[in-house]
Amino acid sequence: MELKRINDHVSVAGQLSPDEMTQYKAAGFTTIINNRPDGEAPDQPSAATMEAAARAAGLDYHFIPMGREGVSPEMVEQTRAALEGSSGPVLCFCRTGTRSTTLWALSQAGRMDANEIISAAGNAGYDMSHLAGHLG
Secondary structure (H helix, E strand, O other): OEEEEOOOEEEOOOOHHHHHHHHHHOOOOOEEEEEOOOOOOOOOOOHHHHHHHHHHHHOEEEOOOOOOOOOOHHHHHHHHHHHHOOOOOOOEOOOOHHHHHHHHHHHOOOOEEEEHHHHHHHHHOOOOOOHHHHHO
């Protein structure tokens, strides 16, 4: 699995496998955030399956799905709380990592400079410049 590091605290990825959770724990992650709604693809593991695997590996787990309806203030606040409440590095995932990066970026608005947020996301391969007006 290709992980993309946003900063020392947050990395993002595409769909994870339940079988990989022990590897993420061994790599130092303490928390998994699942931003992919159930049922997007027929071969996608359910959130319940992912949670069970994460917890069995000793990882905290948060399910904050972002679907076609887009971002809500509740999702941003849940993301912020999960990041702030983690005891170490966090791995967020969705289908490609874009939604996870979007939620991370929005959760940092007012806490980091907008240009720093856009730069960190860009260094990981995600263009968040379209969010500039929401990050200031």
